[in-house]
Amino acid sequence: MPQNADRVLDHATLFREPEYEAMFESKRNAFECPHPEEKVQEIADWTKSWDYREKNFNREVLTVNPAKACQPLGAVFAAAGFDGCLSMVHGSQGCVAYYRSHLARHFKEPCSAVSTSMTEDAAVFGGLQNLVDGLTNASALYDPKMIAISTTCMAEVIGDDLNSFVIQAKEKNGFSKEFPVPFAHTPAFVGSHVNGYDVMVKSIVANFWTKEEGEPTPGEAINIIPGFDGFAVANNRELTRMLDLMGVEHTLLSDVSDVFDTPTDGTFRMYAGGTTIDEIKAARNAKATLALQQWCSEKTLEMVADETSQTTQAFNYPMGVSATDAFLMAVSEITGKAIPESLELERGRLVDAMTDSQSWLHGRKMAVFGDPDFVYGMTAFLLELGVEPVHCLSTNGNPAWEKKMKALLEDSPFGKDTQVWPRKDLWHLRSLLATEPAEFVIGSSHGKFLQQDLGIPLIRLTFPIFDRHHHHRFPTLGYQGGLRVLVTLLDAVLDKLDRDTEKPGISYDLTR
CATH class of the missing domain: 3.40.50.1980 (Nitrogenase molybdenum iron protein domain)
Known part of the structure; x- marks a missing residue:
């Protein structure tokens, strides 16, 4: 064999060895009933033609490789940005494994999330008992400061009511009624991960704001909703750096920058950083809430406008010169803080690089x-x-x-x-x-x-x-x-x- 304990090959080279090439060829001929290579090439070429393009665009009920993921993925990502928050997915174990692996493969960091482990019986009789047991076990095992629940297709199709389930869970198990359990219905068969992100941020923030007494008292700080962003580790830190240079007090509503960038120093951090509960509560008294991504924050900004007198504004991933200008000038106008010379120099260097x-x-x-x-x-x-x-x-x-x-x-x-x-x-x-x-x-x-x-x-x-x-x-x-x-x-x-x-x-x- 081409591989042994002293010579371990990666699959990219291993499968090019003569033994494997012969095995693949034998398998094709014996089991796959292959068409002639000329015919395969003919069809492949046709699928790149205008004729095929017209047929392709006429399909109405089939989606092939969509450039999006489902709502619960966005909800799990949003929940990860809050301090001590454990994400619980109400559905089967396979679903939460997908969300965890999707995030872990991108960030090369573990993603903590649990499941209510619904199976066939829960699909027939409902997942109440799964959620009751799940909340009790997850709270005891992982000691979170809050548990944020999202739903999968199974739970949504059978109509599980999270509000009722959470209430019953707290009554049945003597679970503390004060323990925060925000939840969001995130059916995976509609919308996408950006919608799931939006409704989970809204749910977590509203869970604390609605319990605060009295009218909000706007201060000088602003809130920032980063949105679903695969570069959030660096982008959230860059955002904080720019706002600190301006002297702007701010809170990131869902900050995953430390959660998905933990050091290797011998300590496992299940909950690393994130927006604290005290920061969420204080965010109710902010001067404004700005979203860096419009389509990741529509419902959250609506809630902020309904609950407070804050200024709200949405941007569209402020990248480059003009978009960054617009964001910083909006912050300056809202807070009264000037854009410092150091940021103006950074702008000039970017323009110079573009010119070069x-x-x-x-x-x-x-x-x-x-x-x-x-x-x-x-x-x-x-x-x-x-x-x-x-x-x-x-x-x-x-x-x-x-x-x-x-x-x-x-x-x-x-x-x-x-x-x-x-x-x-x-x-x-x-x-x-x-x-x-x-x-x-x-x-x-x-x-x-x-x-x-x-x-x-x-x-x-x-x-x-x-x-x-x-x-x-x-x-x-x-x-x-x-x-x-x-x-x-x-x-x-x-x-x-x-x-x-x-x-x-x-x-x-x-x-x-």
Whole structure:
């Protein structure tokens, strides 16, 4: 055998060994009844044609590889950003395993969450007893400061009422009635992870605000809702750094920066950092609540406006120069704090870097896919760089997002030919790129299959990134984050140029 205890091979090389190649070929011939390679290639080529694209876009009841995840994933991520909060998923064990592994594979950190372990009997008779036992056991075993409950498809289809269940759980087991158990109904068969994030943040904040007596007394602090962000570890810290430079007192409502970036020092931290209960309560008396992602915070901002007299405002992933300007100027206007010279210098350095490299990005054609706020923010920065977005696709983008995207694109000469695709999946994007290609695709790791199939390089700049490490440790928001994104785009462009000119005698460029 090609592998033994002294010679351990990774699968990428192991399966290329002659023994495995012969085994795979035998399996194909004996069990798979394969079509001739010529026929397979013929069909593969046809699926990249305009004829197939038309058929592909006519499908109505089938989704193939959507660029989104389900609501409970967003709820688990949101709950993780609160101090001592244990996320409990009311459903089967397999569901919570998916959410935990999805986050752990991206952040390379463990994600703590428990399940009510519903099985067939609970699907028939309801999951009340599962939730009662789950709350009691989880509280005793893991000593959380609060337990945040979300639901899966099973619980929603049979109609489990979390409000009633939590009340009964506290009555049946002598569970402290004061122990906070915020909950959110997060049916996985509608919406996406951004909706789950929104309703969970709303639930946790409202759980404490509604118990406070008297009218809110607005102070000088502001609240920030970061939104579902795979780069939150670095972005939340970058946001805090900028606001501290301005002298702005602030609270991040759901801060996962320490939760998904714990050190290796011999101590396991099940609850590492996050927004404290006292900070949540104090946030009721803030001057304003700002959301960095509009479509991750609609219901939460509505609740804030209903419960308080706070100013509310939503942004769309403030990346690059103009979007960061707009965010900082809004903060300055609300708080009366001036934007310091140090941030103005950072802005100037980003503009200088963009100017230095504009010749390599000007006119490049790129496609973008991902969550609605990310696609909007990324597209806005591309337009600043002189890049021409070819396709902008968001599976969880709605008609309001489409309208806003088109308004953004109409304001730039680089967006005049851009096509916007709400509620389309990555199989749609494959047809689009096969018929109207881009030079690069910007999105998550799921885009690597587009790269393998169509030869269009993937630039990984949003969640999830499974096949690369530590991208989330570097910011993408603000001026510093914009510089990081600029370098990432440039590296992709120049790497492709090197590959295209590897043939001896074509190019000997060392300086670019």
